[in-house]
Amino acid sequence: MTDQIQSRVEQLRADFDHSFSVPARTLDDEGIELLAIGAGGRAYALRLSQTSGLYPDRPVTPLPTTVPALRGLAGFAGVVVPVYDLAALLGHPIADEPRWLVLAAGAPPLALAFHQLDHHVRVPAPDVVDGSGAGTRSCLHGMVRLPDGDRPIVDVPATRALAHRMAGHEHPEVTS
Amino acid sequence: MGQHGQTLAPALDAGVLALVFRAGPLYCALPLDEVVETMRPLPTRPLAGTPPYVRGLTILRGEPSPVIDVTRLLTGTTSEIDRYVAVRAGRGPVACATGPVLGVRLVEATPPDGPSTLFTGASRSLVAAVGTVGTEPLLVLRSIRTVPDEVWELAARDAVTGGAA
Numbered sequence: 001m002t003d004q005i006q007s008r009v010e011q012l013r014a015d016f017d018h019s020f021s022v023p024a025r026t027l028d029d030e031g032i033e034l035l036a037i038g039a040g041g042r043a044y045a046l047r048l049s050q051t052s053g054l055y056p057d058r059p060v061t062p063l064p065t066t067v068p069a070l071r072g073l074a075g076f077a078g079v080v081v082p083v084y085d086l087a088a089l090l091g092h093p094i095a096d097e098p099r100w101l102v103l104a105a106g107a108p109p110l111a112l113a114f115h116q117l118d119h120h121v122r123v124p125a126p127d128v129v130d131g132s133g134a135g136t137r138s139c140l141h142g143m144v145r146l147p148d149g150d151r152p153i154v155d156v157p158a159t160r161a162l163a164h165r166m167a168g169h170e171h172p173e174v175t176s
Numbered sequence: 177m178g179q180h181g182q183t184l185a186p187a188l189d190a191g192v193l194a195l196v197f198r199a200g201p202l203y204c205a206l207p208l209d210e211v212v213e214t215m216r217p218l219p220t221r222p223l224a225g226t227p228p229y230v231r232g233l234t235i236l237r238g239e240p241s242p243v244i245d246v247t248r249l250l251t252g253t254t255s256e257i258d259r260y261v262a263v264r265a266g267r268g269p270v271a272c273a274t275g276p277v278l279g280v281r282l283v284e285a286t287p288p289d290g291p292s293t294l295f296t297g298a299s300r301s302l303v304a305a306v307g308t309v310g311t312e313p314l315l316v317l318r319s320i321r322t323v324p325d326e327v328w329e330l331a332a333r334d335a336v337t338g339g340a341a
Contacts, residue, residue: 020215020262023238 030125034144035102036151038116040092043151045144046102048120050156053103060101060113067166068094071113074101081109084163086154089139104156110163112156121146128153191284194316196309198275200247200255203314205283205307210318212262212269214277236262236269243271249302250315283307283316 033048053076060083062072069088073080083101088094089112098113123144131142139162141155194205195214220243222232229249233240241262247255260271284307304318 017216017218020213020237020260021218021235 031122032125032128032144033120033122034153035120036118036146036148037086037100037102037114037154038118039098039114039154040087040090040095041115042087042090042092043118043149044086044090044114044140045146045151045153046156047153050105051102052105054117055101055103055111056099056117058101058111069163069166071098074111076103076109076111079109081111082163082167083111083113084159086112086114086159089159089162089166090154104160106157106160108160108164110160112159118148191282191307192316193280194283195261195277196279196281196283196314197259197261197277199315200251200253200275202247202250203278203309203312204246204250204274205281205314205316206261206263206272207316207318208280210263212264214259214261217257217260217273218271220271231257231273234260234271236271239268241269241271243273245273246317247273247275283314 034045035048035051035054036043036045038044055076058074060072060074063070069084071083071085074083075081081103085094085098087098096115098115100114100117101111102114104110104112123146127145129143129145139154139159140152141158142153143150144153192205193208195208195211196203196205198204218234218236220232220234223230226232229245231243231245234243235241243260245254245257247253255275257273258276259274261274261277262269262271302317303315305316307314307316
C-alpha cells in the first residue's frame, strides 16, 4: 500500500470513527425538489415530481391551430406529444421561441415550453408555501422561497388541464 | 479456551440474543435489545472523583455519555480497550469500554443464582447470569445501572455547556 493510499485509509477511518460523536442525522424526506425556470420574462418554479424529463433545443413541428398556446408537436421516445407554451398558458405575451421543453408526468402526454432554466434546487418543505391557485383556472399553486427571491409554483397537472380546456377537450388526469 | 476473534458456535438452547465480547479475561454478553451500536474507542475525557470503572465522558451522537470500563468493573483490573459498545441506560446512552466484540449469538440466560451471587456492589447490579462459552464462563450482563448520579450530573452539565469532544 502506498503512503498516499495509507493516508487516505487512515483519514477515512478517522472520519468514520468521528461520525459516532456527531448527532445522528435522519434522512431528510421532507425536501422538495424544484426546477427554477423563467417563462415570459417571469420567474417560476416547477415541482420536479410533476415532470418526467427536461430537454433543450428539441425540434417542435408547428401545427395549424386556433390555440395560440399550442406550439406544435415533438417526439419523445417514439411518442408524439403536444407542446404548449408555458408563458402563453400563464397569460404572458408570446415572445421569442422557448428553448426548453419539460415533459409533464402522468397522462395524457404533454410538454411545456419555457424560455429559461435557472437552476435545480432542493428546498426544505417549510420553504414551500402551499396554496390553491387564485381561481379554478389558475396554474399557480403556492410559492417557494429561494435565495434569488420568491417564485410562484406552476402546478403541472393544473396547467395540463388548462391546456386541454383551451384545446376544447377534457382528459381524465393520470398523475404519476 | 476461547481465542480473540474466534467464531462462536450458536447455543443449542434458545436463549437471549446477545452481543458477546471480551472484557479482559472474561467473556461477556449484553442483550441485543439494549445495544445501540459498537464503535472503536472515541475520545474520552477523564472525570475526577468518580469510581475507577468510570473512564470518563465521551460524546455519543452529540450527547455527553459516561464510559464504563467493563473489565475494571467486573475484574478490578485493566486491559486493552478495543471497542465501545453503546447501550441504552435509564438516563441516557452509556458507552461500555470492552475488549474485542466477538459477535451476536443466542445465550442461555438463567436467573441470577449460583455463581452470580458472588458478585457484590456495582458488578452485582450488572451481572444477570453466568453461562458458558465452551469451557469458559460467560457473564450475561443486564441494564447498566452502575453509573453514579454525579457522573450523569456531569454529563448533563457538559451537555448544557457545549461539552467536550
